Amino acid sequence: MKTLTAAPAHAQPFPWASVCVIAFTLGVAAQPALAPTLLYERLALLRGEYWRFWTGHFVHFGSSHLYWNLAIFAVASIWSERLAPGRTRLLLVVAPGLIGLALYGLEPALATYGGLSGVATAMLVFLAYTQLARLAAAPAGTSKNEPSAPSPTSDRWFWRAVLALILLKVGAEFALQQPFFARFAPAGIRAVPLAHLIGVLVGTVMHRNLRGFRPRFLPRRTG
Amino acid sequence: MSSGSSSRARVFRPALYVALLVSALLLGGCFSTRGPRQTERSSSVVSYLYPDQANPLPPTSIPVLRLPLRVGIAFVPGKSDISEQQKTVLLERVAAEFKGRDYIQSIELVPSTYLRAGGGFANLNQVRALLGVDVIALVAYDQVQFTSNNLLSLSYWTIVGAYIFSGNKNDTQTLMEAAVYDIPSRHLLFRAPGASRVEAGVAAAYVQQRLRADSTAGFNAATTELIANLKLQLESFRERVKNAPGEVRIEHRPGYTGGGSFGASFASILGLLLLARACARHRA
Numbered sequence: 001m002k003t004l005t006a007a008p009a010h011a012q013p014f015p016w017a018s019v020c021v022i023a024f025t026l027g028v029a030a031q032p033a034l035a036p037t038l039l040y041e042r043l044a045l046l047r048g049e050y051w052r053f054w055t056g057h058f059v060h061f062g063s064s065h066l067y068w069n070l071a072i073f074a075v076a077s078i079w080s081e082r083l084a085p086g087r088t089r090l091l092l093v094v095a096p097g098l099i100g101l102a103l104y105g106l107e108p109a110l111a112t113y114g115g116l117s118g119v120a121t122a123m124l125v126f127l128a129y130t131q132l133a134r135l136a137a138a139p140a141g142t143s144k145n146e147p148s149a150p151s152p153t154s155d156r157w158f159w160r161a162v163l164a165l166i167l168l169k170v171g172a173e174f175a176l177q178q179p180f181f182a183r184f185a186p187a188g189i190r191a192v193p194l195a196h197l198i199g200v201l202v203g204t205v206m207h208r209n210l211r212g213f214r215p216r217f218l219p220r221r222t223g
Numbered sequence: 224m225s226s227g228s229s230s231r232a233r234v235f236r237p238a239l240y241v242a243l244l245v246s247a248l249l250l251g252g253c254f255s256t257r258g259p260r261q262t263e264r265s266s267s268v269v270s271y272l273y274p275d276q277a278n279p280l281p282p283t284s285i286p287v288l289r290l291p292l293r294v295g296i297a298f299v300p301g302k303s304d305i306s307e308q309q310k311t312v313l314l315e316r317v318a319a320e321f322k323g324r325d326y327i328q329s330i331e332l333v334p335s336t337y338l339r340a341g342g343g344f345a346n347l348n349q350v351r352a353l354l355g356v357d358v359i360a361l362v363a364y365d366q367v368q369f370t371s372n373n374l375l376s377l378s379y380w381t382i383v384g385a386y387i388f389s390g391n392k393n394d395t396q397t398l399m400e401a402a403v404y405d406i407p408s409r410h411l412l413f414r415a416p417g418a419s420r421v422e423a424g425v426a427a428a429y430v431q432q433r434l435r436a437d438s439t440a441g442f443n444a445a446t447t448e449l450i451a452n453l454k455l456q457l458e459s460f461r462e463r464v465k466n467a468p469g470e471v472r473i474e475h476r477p478g479y480t481g482g483g484s485f486g487a488s489f490a491s492i493l494g495l496l497l498l499a500r501a502c503a504r505h506r507a
Contacts, residue, residue: 061482068485072493110481117483158500165492176465190291190326192481199483 015081017089022074025058025116029066035059040100040113053100059114061189073120080127083134087206088126095122095202102198110192118195121166125203128159128166133207135159170196262434265365266301268402272361274341286408287472288358290326291479295356296401297333299363300340307335309439313446317362317401320450320457331356344409351406358412360403362449366441368434369394379427389424393433396420397441399449412471415456417449 028034040056041049060066081088099118103110135156173193273279296318298310311332318330331354339346347359371392378384402414421441425433464471 057483061480064486065482065484068487068490069483071490072485075493107481109479111478112480113482115483117485120485121483155500155504158496158503161496162493165489165496169489190479190481192483195481195483 012082013085015078015085015088017085017092018074018077018081021058021077021092022070025060025066025070025073028055028058029060029063035114040103040110042104042108042111045104053104054096056100056113057096057116057119060116061114065115069116069120073116073123076120076123076127080123080130083127084130087130088123091122091126091202091206092119094206095119095199098202099195099198103192103195107192107194113192113195115195118192118199121170121196121199122203122206124162124166125200126207128162129204129207131155131159166196166200170200260370262368263366264302264305264438266299266363267365268299268361268363268400270301271299271338271341271363272343272347272404274343282409284408284410285469285472286405286410286412287474288405289474291328292326292358293329293331293356294321294327295331295333295350295354295359296321297338297350297359297361298335299361300335300338300342301363305364305438305442309442310335313442314362316446317360317450317453320453321360324457333359344406347404347406357407358403358405360401362399362401364397364399364442364445366395366397366438368396368438370430370434373424376427385427387426389426391425391427391430393423393425393430393437394420395422395434395437395441397438397445399442399445401449401453410471413456413460415449415452417445417447417452419444419448 028038038052038055039059040052045052060069077088077092080091096119099122100113103113170193173191173196296314298305298314314332318332321327321330333350333354333356337350337353342349350356350359371394372390373392374390375384375388376390378388379390384390397419399417400414401417403412404410405412419441421437421444423433423437464473
């Protein structure tokens, strides 16, 4: 019988799921011919092309739209996957679909949607909550002896500020009905704050309700 | 014989002088003796929208703007000798100001042939049905050109002077106004004016040529000011809509394209927070 040994605390797993998602997003941007097949399109969804609930998030409306979304997503997702690989991978699978479904149900006027920011928001919120939970659980003063351990005194304010920034962005977008902190290069594209709000909710729920979740393919920690 | 011819010469000499004087007067008069002249070209939004109404009733319904908007831009029909080409150039400049805004879906330049003098909202509803626009920017203008003489115009008596000396003074005053209307509710959403004044001295022979050039320059300068004011009015209108939602209702048209987006500002703030965190950790 194979015995699973505990990995050292600082040995963090390779974030392959995040890398795959980033590569897929860049691939879609490099092959614009794929966009019509992958974009969230309400009419196509009504025809039964359900994959668009997931794939629409990986299509972007311009290089600026792509780069900034991807920059935020890459940092949040890789960081999260190194801290909580199981839940991050689950979030990467679930979040695009949930956001797509919510847009379908709650925003019937939305004909076409693209952009990774909803998923990136979910990831950033999840990362912030995960870090805050680690800080709450970590004994004070461990940071100097163990570099990978969180530093409760210096970090808590940071993750709270990240959460506040996201909430400010979403609130302002709902209030102003235009993208906050962002601009779309092509005219006629509106910000969809609902996607960000659903991202916040998905990230929060994933952290709060699945704190003990660990997929079977990951080794169990002991001790 | 000789005394007869000399007496004839004596008789004709004053007549010759008189004839020369009259010719000079007439020729000089061709250029200058008519005094100040005035040319006017204008169109009026009020005469177009309310042709036979002395006291038009204010609209009662609240305008409902369905975003993204489809906007039309047109010159109000009027007493005009502006060419269609010139109108198109001016309208394109105004249209460029509306483009690139996420709440505007399309902008249609409405040709003059689609609008008839005194057509009113019935005419605008036809345009709405034909071109599918909801909001229209009606551009009206009033241009007056004066030509008067100055002291140099005395040189016109020499005829050659009418080609050399700038004895005429042209003064071109232009006022333009863009009034943006919501067609279904007949509400004036906002308006933006633009004015210009072009003055030029010119020789009598080139007055008409110069007046045409001044007219074009006047329209261009007034359009530039109108565009600047239009920007301010657009922003002010957005603020008004935000602060007084009862004044205008905003809805979203089914079938819009949306995107989720972070931007450079968000990434920069996040980057600064990360930097501050790194500094704090380093200090700790």
